Amino acid sequence: RKEVEQDPGPFNVPEGATVAFNCTYSNSASQSFFWYRQDCRKEPKLLMSVYSSGNEDGRFTAQLNRASQYISLLIRDSKLSDSATYLCVVNGKAAGNKLTFGGGTRVLVKP
């Protein structure tokens, strides 16, 4: 099992719709989680940090389910500019708090 696993997508989303996708992680001792956004041929940019059960920032909501070892990202009222690859990142205590990146979920918002 991969340490951090994501559905690569793409998720094709009509503009204005809601989309949600999950990220599963294998290390139950993981303590913090991050969602990054990466546009094509650009660097990852921090979207959200999750240290407890979840976080919300405008149209973006992250939910953490420790029992099932997954974290989700929900995007409401999708904009064309939300089209990107979303990287799930897990900070594993057992791994010396090293960040482990998932392969990313590609989201395409269409008019």
Next chain:
Amino acid sequence: ETGVTQTPRHLVMGMTNKKSLKCEQHLGHNAMYWYKQSAKKPLELMFVYSLEERVENNSVPSRFSPECPNSSHLFLHLHTLQPEDSALYLCASSQDPAGTIYNEQFFGPGTRLTVL
């Protein structure tokens, strides 16, 4: 300059060349990182410097040699690379020293390296 900067942005080199990648962070952070991103693969951590000391070397071949002269600058020296080393090399920095859970990392724009 703000954030994390990297130079050069693009680099083409032969297998016998020696080149260096430079990263500078203007955020007052305490830790800096080198990552490799190959096509269709997750980011791979290469090196970590925390408070100017190397704390992680993720089994990276010796043809990659990092240098951290101070908390704001990080270099990656390259020599006798292979074509499979072609990738996007990303530098990142974080406020907290590496090894804490509050490890929000901020990335530079990367150097796209092509090895011929």
